[in-house]
Amino acid sequence: MQSAAAQSAPAPQSAPAVVSARNLFLTFQTADGPVNALSDVTLDISKGDFVSFIGPSGCGKTTLLRCIAALETPTGGKLTVNGMDPDAARKARAYGYVFQAAGLYPWRTIGGNIRLPLEIMGFSKSEQEERVARVLDLVELTGFEKKFPWQLSGGMQQRASIARALAFDADILLMDEPFGALDEIVRDRLNEELLGLWDRTGKTIAFVTHSIPEAVYLSTHIVVMSPRPGRITDVIESPLPRQRPLDIRDSPEFIEVAHRVREGLRAGYEE
Amino acid sequence: MSEAVAEGTAPRPHRRLPIPPVVPMIVALIALWYVAAVPMNIKEALTQVERDGAVVSPESAVERRDMSNWALVARNPQHIAGSWATARPRLPAPHVVVEELYDSTIGEEVNGRRGLVRSGSLSNRSLVYHGLVTLNATFVGFLIGAVLGVALAIGIVHSRVMDMSVMPWAIVSQTIPIVALAPMIIVVLYSIGVQGLIPKAVISAYLSFFPVVVGMVKGLRAPDGMQLDLMRTYNADARTVLQKLRLPSSVPYLFASLKIAIAASLVGAIVGELPVQRGGLGARMLAGSYYGQTAQIWAALLTAAALAAVLVGLLGWLERKTLARMGMQT
Numbered sequence A: 001m002q003s004a005a006a007q008s009a010p011a012p013q014s015a016p017a018v019v020s021a022r023n024l025f026l027t028f029q030t031a032d033g034p035v036n037a038l039s040d041v042t043l044d045i046s047k048g049d050f051v052s053f054i055g056p057s058g059c060g061k062t063t064l065l066r067c068i069a070a071l072e073t074p075t076g077g078k079l080t081v082n083g084m085d086p087d088a089a090r091k092a093r094a095y096g097y098v099f100q101a102a103g104l105y106p107w108r109t110i111g112g113n114i115r116l117p118l119e120i121m122g123f124s125k126s127e128q129e130e131r132v133a134r135v136l137d138l139v140e141l142t143g144f145e146k147k148f149p150w151q152l153s154g155g156m157q158q159r160a161s162i163a164r165a166l167a168f169d170a171d172i173l174l175m176d177e178p179f180g181a182l183d184e185i186v187r188d189r190l191n192e193e194l195l196g197l198w199d200r201t202g203k204t205i206a207f208v209t210h211s212i213p214e215a216v217y218l219s220t221h222i223v224v225m226s227p228r229p230g231r232i233t234d235v236i237e238s239p240l241p242r243q244r245p246l247d248i249r250d251s252p253e254f255i256e257v258a259h260r261v262r263e264g265l266r267a268g269y270e271e
Numbered sequence B: 001m002s003e004a005v006a007e008g009t010a011p012r013p014h015r016r017l018p019i020p021p022v023v024p025m026i027v028a029l030i031a032l033w034y035v036a037a038v039p040m041n042i043k044e045a046l047t048q049v050e051r052d053g054a055v056v057s058p059e060s061a062v063e064r065r066d067m068s069n070w071a072l073v074a075r076n077p078q079h080i081a082g083s084w085a086t087a088r089p090r091l092p093a094p095h096v097v098v099e100e101l102y103d104s105t106i107g108e109e110v111n112g113r114r115g116l117v118r119s120g121s122l123s124n125r126s127l128v129y130h131g132l133v134t135l136n137a138t139f140v141g142f143l144i145g146a147v148l149g150v151a152l153a154i155g156i157v158h159s160r161v162m163d164m165s166v167m168p169w170a171i172v173s174q175t176i177p178i179v180a181l182a183p184m185i186i187v188v189l190y191s192i193g194v195q196g197l198i199p200k201a202v203i204s205a206y207l208s209f210f211p212v213v214v215g216m217v218k219g220l221r222a223p224d225g226m227q228l229d230l231m232r233t234y235n236a237d238a239r240t241v242l243q244k245l246r247l248p249s250s251v252p253y254l255f256a257s258l259k260i261a262i263a264a265s266l267v268g269a270i271v272g273e274l275p276v277q278r279g280g281l282g283a284r285m286l287a288g289s290y291y292g293q294t295a296q297i298w299a300a301l302l303t304a305a306a307l308a309a310v311l312v313g314l315l316g317w318l319e320r321k322t323l324a325r326m327g328m329q330t
Ligand SMILES: Nc1ncnc2c1ncn2[C@@H]1O[C@H](COP(=O)(O)OP(=O)(O)OP(=O)(O)O)[C@@H](O)[C@H]1O
Pocket: A028, A029, A030, A035, A036, A037, A056, A057, A058, A059, A060, A061, A062, A063, A064, A100
């Protein structure tokens, strides 16, 4: 194997930080008192990284992603996206966001939903058509452009919502459990697709998942989080090469990384 | 769900209301109406048949005056039918109302001296003419009310100040009885030289803007957090959010309010016609009560009810078409 060549492939340490979080805190004030969703989160995501966030339900994965997207404001610490304040990055349309639920607009067709960001961002009609066709093809929904969301299964809706986030080609993709609702086979295929897309485009991807194999298969870095108060317990850098056929999941390196992630998750529970 | 479901293009099943229960219901109501007409009209009926030479019990008119209606019915069962055919009934029997309805629509237009057939224009004694007069004011008022209602709702949803200042006034405005307010509106507008259609339309609008405001505020606020967050991630401005998210979400609410609003508009137009005896169903109702022509009042009432049903039905049809085009299941 050419593992030596692959080892040298990861981006050098000096790659500019796309997301930089320093001692981030976020406390929700609720009727039942304050909830610490994030505490002392420090993290760097470099350009071209594929970072997975894994951890038990309620540990703050969504909250962290929403902070990066400027949909939530941290109550403490410092966060920059593309070197700017997150809200400025949002205004610069720096990222595409895939929500935990598909959230398609029911009165728009699948094509219409994917066209929505393109209309808002002022793409020309012909460009809109071209892009809609391309991303539909990417998520294997060609032919469903004219259907309404309720005519699609939950998994297909989720794929449409991914297509919507891809349509305007932001450099950063924030994905909150995008494949959670899909069956294994479709999930495998979309994982491969996503990896291919990431490799071709050099996008920076932050990806929330509950699945250890998915996290290990996709990521360059795996961020293990622990339940309340939401903390990062471990950041595992994957030794796997950029090119990853599906059967890499049977390799000893893969199993080794998966083991470390599982250990990290377990340690988070025990504290 | 499997993909097969999505691939199937079978039309959604249409659910139809079962018709049968409606018919017995109507028959029962009409029967009840006939029954109610007996005690209501028995005194006059007895006076009338007595004048024609029939024997009634008791014979003294003074005695009859002090008796209860039901007792008179019990003592004169042979004259029950007479109470459905009095000249000036308190409650006209259904067939009398239907006759009046025919006479003052088709009868008047076809055979009347001033009818459509002989004069070439609608007779001012026909309900068709008066119905159209009312309908005109209803439409203008409804249009003003709907536009005003939507505009206010958009303002309320976007501005906290408007939310806190306009809404209480809108609610207060609806607590003033319209029959008290209508003459004032007419007098005030008359004093600045405005009369005819406009005052009636203003009263209609006054009644119809409110349900539109309430429904549209709810509709414009219907989008959930995620739908709004999505817009935020696109850095969409308020105008875009309104156009691409809030307005489409509000369509079902809009139609629900418009149905209420158009019925309210019709009521407004009729109320506006009461004080001004210048045509319209409202004028016909009041004229009927001046001259004790209850059948005329009922005919006008039924025409108004039928108009309301047609208008609401039309909106319902438009609603189904619109929602179907928007891919929303109803
Ligand atoms: N808007 C909010 N108001 C109050 N509390 C919130 C809010 N959003 C999240 N929380 C709380 O913050 C914590 C973290 O929530 P978050 O949604 O980030 O979890 P998560 O890791 O994404 O979980 P899951 O895997 O189930 O999606 C939870 O305890 C949750 O109850």
